[in-house]
Amino acid sequence: DIQLTQSPSFLSASVGDRVTITCRASQGISSYLAWYQQKPGKAPKFLIYTASTLQSGVPSRFSGSGSGTEFTLTISSLQPEDFATYYCQQLDSYPLVFGQGTRLEIK
Amino acid sequence: QVQLVQSGAEVKKPGASVKVSCKASGYTFTSYYMHWVRQAPGQGLEWMGVINPSDGGTNYAQNLQGRFTMTRDTSTSTVYMELSSLRSEDTAMYYCARDLTSGAAAGTADWGQGTLVIVSS
Numbered sequence: 001d002i003q004l005t006q007s008p009s010f011l012s013a014s015v016g017d018r019v020t021i022t023c024r025a026s027q028g029i030s031s032y033l034a035w036y037q038q039k040p041g042k043a044p045k046f047l048i049y050t051a052s053t054l055q056s057g058v059p060s061r062f063s064g065s066g067s068g069t070e071f072t073l074t075i076s077s078l079q080p081e082d083f084a085t086y087y088c089q090q091l092d093s094y095p096l097v098f099g100q101g102t103r104l105e106i107k
Numbered sequence: 108q109v110q111l112v113q114s115g116a117e118v119k120k121p122g123a124s125v126k127v128s129c130k131a132s133g134y135t136f137t138s139y140y141m142h143w144v145r146q147a148p149g150q151g152l153e154w155m156g157v158i159n160p161s162d163g164g165t166n167y168a169q170n171l172q173g174r175f176t177m178t179r180d181t182s183t184s185t186v187y188m189e190l191s192s193l194r195s196e197d198t199a200m201y202y203c204a205r206d207l208t209s210g211a212a213a214g215t216a217d218w219g220q221g222t223l224v225i226v227s228s
Contacts, residue, residue, distance in 0.1 A: 043221055044204075096154045098152040100151050101152070
């Protein structure tokens with residue numbers, strides 16, 4: 001099975017900061033990667049698919065990049081509503097595992 | 108618009124089974140795969156499995172094989188998940204989630220509201 005490792009697991013940042021979260025796959029997955037945002041008590045929200053395609057309605061400050069085994073999610077200028085937990089998920093082969101999550105908190 | 112409405116919370120004893128439903132509307136039910144994802148309290152997301160509503164074909168996470176079953180009823184546009192031999196570690200929020208596209212998997216853009224399953228003696 002493919003494993004995904006996110007780093008960091010915890011990130012403290014301020015409004016206006018640029019932040020980057022990394023997701024590494026244990027083997028190549030081409031561009032079959034998605035990113036989600038989850039706030040406490042809510043279902044995950046779909047942000048990005050095929051590594052870099054922004055889902056409709058997602059603010060342009062979010063961007064994704066990468067292919068193969070290394071991927072990044074970047075938020076160009078953090079807004080108060082962006083403080084949440086972020087997960088990557090590989091869609092290359094079953095099981096469609098998630099990364100362990102990155103918790104983004106306000107500094 | 109796409110809506111996924113799940114059944115209500117459940118409290119079960121260890122060893123029992125639970126069946127959770129997810130009723131879909133707002134799109135052609137048989138055209139999009141449906142997934143189940145769970146999240147234990149304070150933990151991350153765990154992909155459980157997927158069903159093709161068109162032909163009922165499934166793929167499950169290895170650690171759930173033998174205890175987990177996904178089915179669908181095309182007449183009511185409903186997907187079900189059943190988990191048997193429940194243990195305390197199965198206490199979690201369970202979500203159904205629909206594929207973004209009707210072709211290759213790209214992620215799940217639409218999610219149900221979640222169903223809390225508590226396993227306790």
